[in-house]
Amino acid sequence: MLAGRGQLVHIDRDEHGVMEVIDDQFTRSLYFGTAARQSSMSHADPVTLVLSYTRAMLAGLLFQPRPREILIIGLGGGSLLRFLAHHYPRADITVVEYRQAVIDIARRFFRLPDQPRIRILHEDATGFIHNPAQPLYDLILVDAFDAAGLHPGIACEHFLQACQQRLRQGGLIALNLWNTDKISCRAHIRCFENALRQRSLRLPVESRNNLIVFGAPHLERLPSRRALQATVPALKQQLGLDFAYLHRQLRRHNTLPLQWLFN
Template identity: 35%
Template sequence: MTASRSTRRQWMQLPARIVSEPGTLCLPEQPGVNIDAVLDQLRNGTYTRPFVIDDGRSRRLHFGLDFVQSEMCIDDPDALNFAYTRMMMAFLLFAPRPQHIVLVGLGGGSLTRYCYRQLPRTRITTIEIDGDVIDLSEWFELPEDDERLQLIHADAADYFATTREEPDVVLIDACDGKGVAPAMRDPSFYRNLHRHMRDDGVLVMNLIGKARDVQEHLELMASVFDGGIITHNLRRDGNRLAFAFRDPNYKPDWTTLQRRSTAMQEQFGLDFPDFVRKLRRSRIVPSLSEL
């Protein structure tokens, strides 16, 4: 179903100094809540709802005081602040004219905003399971739904099990405070996703969390995607990205991609030549047996 958007007036705003941060703390709580109990939960890491800290320069979505899920520059809301989100856009090297992108995980809307602004001929569908995260979308200047953009409140596993859509690109950035959302640790999720993608489709997934959990997701992907899976570690962020291709016979032509990357850098303002160099040096997992 299409998601409804709430307004900022439904959020409690407090001075962020009460949690040793500058700016304003925005909580998904109504007046009358036991604020002392909420603050205790924030400080000891047991608060279970997302929240925002706004310092006047940037606006950050948190799943805990120690975990920043997304960040938006107030003066440049469409910029991709995190290295891993910029690197995820490397899918354009392999699918330069996508017709339909499905994003799993809204977060602060960085990838949704960027794709919507930079790819005016592309339809964008974003799947988000957490209603509180959807309620935050106005804080992060997410465009309203239109003929090109649709925000859907749903479990991505249910979406791919039932959708009739055939996206040519799927971007998965669905994390909680511990890593990749546990609901995706299921072979049927990857099978359904693979079944619905176009024949030349590209999947990019942000893998973060414990090493054994990341390895399990790679094994699940390799059991479904018969072609090579390119994995790249971002040392500074601690993220690992996996690029998988629906066509089992697809092999990147790195010379052509390097030539294409210069024009793409000028068009999108991202360092596509560096993306090519990094991906070319990255690990390629051709089959489950070689994981």
């Protein structure tokens, strides 16, 4: 248990480890037996994205602002699902989570939306992504962590190649990496870039140990600066996220001009 983190609401355990739901004054959070918050939900506004890394993962909407088919790998407390289901009411959303206990906790304690267009599947993502019967996606968000870090099958080249093959024309992949172990993080980035046969966009998350990498393999070049600047205020008005800041951070942390990354 995590002393001093707030009020323990629920504790459970499966073959993969401990899961704790803890409330403080403002948020409800999911922990996997460590000090790292896996997911947080605001008591006052469950749709808002509390953790900065979830907001960073959606920087990819700059390049794919109108996803119709969304795949989320890793449920946690459902932050990305709640946000996207609310702001994209016509999108079909599939979530793949390999721990049934996490799905049960998220449903019970984290106000998951329950709509016909939303599928939450208890399945190993490596098997799911290789199934040719699954649809093509406009946006794939890979956020699959447990207490030990990134799920070992997720950042391998074979899995990421299969993700690339499940993208619709103009689709984009965002992968959440844990940036503490620099050697492993660099290896994951190499696998990502080898799988997609391109450079990635990299977005470190300030004040956290996350690094988000993006790839859009069907684009020959990214939109111009002027086109992106036109998109920024529209997305901010629609979603309430600071896309101007995310845009600046993408340019700051990617030294080549964005238009060159996909040549």
